[in-house]
Amino acid sequence: MTDVVRKDVQKKLLSGDYGCAKELTLSMFSGKWKIVILYHLGKDGIYRFGELKKLLPHASNKVLTQQLRELEEDELITRTLYPEVPVRVDYEITALGQTLLPIIDLMFEWGTNRLKQLKHVAPRNINEEAIKKKR
Structure with a gap:
């Protein structure tokens, strides 16, 4: 999608x-992981691929690589390749990417507030609701 x-x-x-x-x-x-990637790069600085993978253990290598490439294409992060053995690659947020951090912070704040609201709502048993409607 x-x-x-x-x-x-x-x-x-x-x-x-x-x-x-x-x-x-x-x-x-x-992209499932882009906002989280931007958040960590913006708040914590430079990360290597393996470090990002540890932060996002449910992201497959393929998806994480794709998301990083797209963020780089959109000029939100930079990828620096060092000619070392083993190869070292660093990811860093750009100035343009930094401009998104206040928006991301607001999104996280909204999510935190929404979670608090949902905790106050009693969980419903769907089957019980269906039975009540039949009566």
């Missing part, structure tokens, strides 16, 4: 047929 959105936005940008700032912004955020 995120690939479809991203490709559509890129196609529009290349053709010059693009005017929706909301869609552009959302396409940059689309």
Whole structure:
């Protein structure tokens, strides 16, 4: 799904047929791990791939690599390759990426507040609700 959105936005940008700032912004955020990656790079500084993988243990290597490449394409992070053995690659947030941190902080704050609200809502048993409706 995120690939479809991203490709559509890129196609529009290349053709010059693009005017929706909301869609552009959302396409940059689309991807399960991008916001978390930006958050950690923005708050903690430079990370190597293995360090990011430890922070995101549920992300596959393939998906994490793809998300990092897309963030680099969007100029939100930089990837620095050092000609060493073994090869060392560092990821760092760019100045443009830094401008997203206040938005990410607000999103995390919203999520924290929403979790608090959900804890106050009693969990429902779906089957009990269905039985009540039949009566």
